[in-house]
Amino acid sequence: MDLNDEELIRRIVEDGDQRAYAQLVRRYQSQLRFSLRQLCDGDQGLADDMAQEAFIKAYKALPAFRGDARFSTWLYRIAYNLVMSHKRKNAPEVNQELVDRAQAEESVEESQQLGMARDLHSAMEELSEAQRQAVHLCMQRGFSHEEAASIMKLPLGTVKSHVNRARAKLQSLLQAWREEVVSG
């Protein structure tokens, strides 16, 4: 049976039901790992380690989760904090070999994708890190501006500005594709 997040959280906190938490992990693992891969500059191993740590940290902190925000927002906030903290501590020690290999693998995959996906990827690369994250959270994950601001620990106005500027850039860069789709 597919229970909603609130019911699963209630079972975990009140009954100590770890199977309920396994359901939550399965529900969000793909999205979170994909998001963190972007945040970790393609280092898949690091992203998965961070995602794993985030899920464990979230489980331990679950009794304190008051339900003010959605579970996914809360989970993303924990994960983003972990990655940012890791980046601050390990800034000079990026495993270049792993990054290069991941990027090479991505390049092979990209070459097999359609032109639009490739151009979209290139256009996203042209955004600043903060703009990319804001667009990812708001337009790909469907978080509200408020939720994205809470995850990124930025003022609401800053996030809105990032999204608007990124949107304007992407609109300009991808205009040709959009017109092609509209004109059929």
Next chain:
Amino acid sequence: MDSFDQKLSKNDGMTDSALLGSDPEFDTWLSRQLQFDEPYLDDDGFCEQVMAKLPAPSKRSEKRATRMQYAAVVAASAIVAWQFPFGEVLNEAVRQSVSLYSLVGAGLLASLAAMTGGILAARR
């Protein structure tokens, strides 16, 4: 024709008021493209790794869960006992000359089996 970089520098020079003019159609299109472009990452043992590293659930919540399971089984047994036509069965047994002791014994055994089954099912 403007180069890629030139286009970018032009966009960076946009005013906030110009940027705030949103285009819902473009937003929808962009969201769809971004989501379409995203692969689903297979679990590949990720969930098992997470679950293996979780601390054991607290004894308190385990005890509470067990108490609730026992309460549910007792309540279910009480309803069955309340609805069961003991009088009719007893009369029928007497009529058919079945000994009272064997009837009580059979009843007790059946109740024990039902309760054990119920408890095992609830714990599982």
